[in-house]
Amino acid sequence: MKKLAYVLSAAVLCGVVSGCQNTVNTAENAEKSMRVNYIASKNVSTDSFIRDRIAIEGINKANAPGGLLMIQATLRSTRTGFWSETWSSMTGANPYKIEYKIDWLDENGMYVDTPASIWKEIEFIPGETKRIQAVSPNARCRDFVINLKEYGK
Amino acid sequence: MKINKIAMVAALAGSGLLITGCGSSPTRIDPKSNQGLTTVDDLNFKDYQDAAESLINDILRSGELKRADGRKTVMMISTVKNSTYQHIQTNLLTDKIRLAVLRSGQAVTTTAVGADGPSDKATRQVRKLQDDPMFNQQTVQQDGTVIAPDMSLAGEIIQKKTTQGRTSESYFYIHMTLTDLKTGLAVWEGEKEVAKQETKPVFGW
Numbered sequence: 001m002k003k004l005a006y007v008l009s010a011a012v013l014c015g016v017v018s019g020c021q022n023t024v025n026t027a028e029n030a031e032k033s034m035r036v037n038y039i040a041s042k043n044v045s046t047d048s049f050i051r052d053r054i055a056i057e058g059i060n061k062a063n064a065p066g067g068l069l070m071i072q073a074t075l076r077s078t079r080t081g082f083w084s085e086t087w088s089s090m091t092g093a094n095p096y097k098i099e100y101k102i103d104w105l106d107e108n109g110m111y112v113d114t115p116a117s118i119w120k121e122i123e124f125i126p127g128e129t130k131r132i133q134a135v136s137p138n139a140r141c142r143d144f145v146i147n148l149k150e151y152g153k
Numbered sequence: 154m155k156i157n158k159i160a161m162v163a164a165l166a167g168s169g170l171l172i173t174g175c176g177s178s179p180t181r182i183d184p185k186s187n188q189g190l191t192t193v194d195d196l197n198f199k200d201y202q203d204a205a206e207s208l209i210n211d212i213l214r215s216g217e218l219k220r221a222d223g224r225k226t227v228m229m230i231s232t233v234k235n236s237t238y239q240h241i242q243t244n245l246l247t248d249k250i251r252l253a254v255l256r257s258g259q260a261v262t263t264t265a266v267g268a269d270g271p272s273d274k275a276t277r278q279v280r281k282l283q284d285d286p287m288f289n290q291q292t293v294q295q296d297g298t299v300i301a302p303d304m305s306l307a308g309e310i311i312q313k314k315t316t317q318g319r320t321s322e323s324y325f326y327i328h329m330t331l332t333d334l335k336t337g338l339a340v341w342e343g344e345k346e347v348a349k350q351e352t353k354p355v356f357g358w
Contacts, residue, residue: 066219118185
């Protein structure tokens with residue numbers, strides 16, 4: 001009887017906790033008119049926490065008017081669903097904060113420093129999609145690396 | 154009486170240990186990381202970096218610096234008005250932007266002209282050597298060679314403070330404009346918002 005009470009209490013608690021969750025709901029036009037130039041990406045994930053919480057939906061590029069390369073990475077929080085949301089809430093990971101930094105490489109593979117290459121924080125509500133953008137520091141930069149890590153680590 | 158003294162000394166030593174136990178020794182932090190201090194009333198160095206990053210990407214993406222005739226745009230740094238409650242070194246923002254603009258290869262900045270006078274007085278000073286017989290006059294810079302700016306970068310930082318109970322909030326609005334000096338038109342405008350909030354504990358600081 002006592003065990004049943006514990007299980008019921010736990011279930012109610014989980015329900016209450018997940019009931020407090022904020023998730024993002026979206027609506028968009030189904031027939032897109034944009035022409036997105038997606039590029040193939042190679043992802044190396046060393047952090048299972050980020051891998052399980054954030055999905056890189058795609059990376060696309062465009063040329064800025066001044067001849068500079070413009071990139072955009074679309075990231076989505078995958079922590080949706082009852083258990084994920086409950087766990088995120090219990091561990092204080094809602095909203096989930098990460099940091100990102102974009103490094104630029106020139107045609108010889110040399111790192112190009114820029115004041116814009118800093119660790120920036122970004123916050124995700126479960127289910128939220130965010131886009132990070134950057135412009136290459138000069139026209140010689142053709143390659144880039146997007147670094148992701150948990151906030152404050 | 155003696156026991157009381159011993160107790161007091163022990164208590165003092167204990168509290169001393171507690172106090173020193175709360176401190177930390179100075180350490181260097183990575184200025185590109187998020188390890189810096191965050192205060193509500195001020196713009197911290199990370200805020201300047203974030204604002205500069207955002208504005209740099211925006212100005213470079215706009216393509217307004219690129220000239221059709223192939224010549225590099227000459228940009229002057231004008232005034233960034235400080236409309237906050239704090240003493241703000243606006244150079245922390247403009248220097249990052251001018252550095253990125255220069256490295257982009259799309260424009261160069263002039264140090265000979267500025268809203269509050271030139272940032273480098275040497276351009277004018279060296280021309281005073283034209284009357285100095287000590288110098289080989291063929292090596293002295295002549296008048297009429299300095300390039301005038303095509304564009305001007307200016308801006309304003311505004312702060313709005315709000316307090317409700319133990320919670321205080323600061324909102325900083327950073328607005329920058331790039332003006333074509335030929336027409337006086339702003340060809341680019343960028344903004345960055347910084348909002349900070351903190352709730353003081355009931356007891357303590």
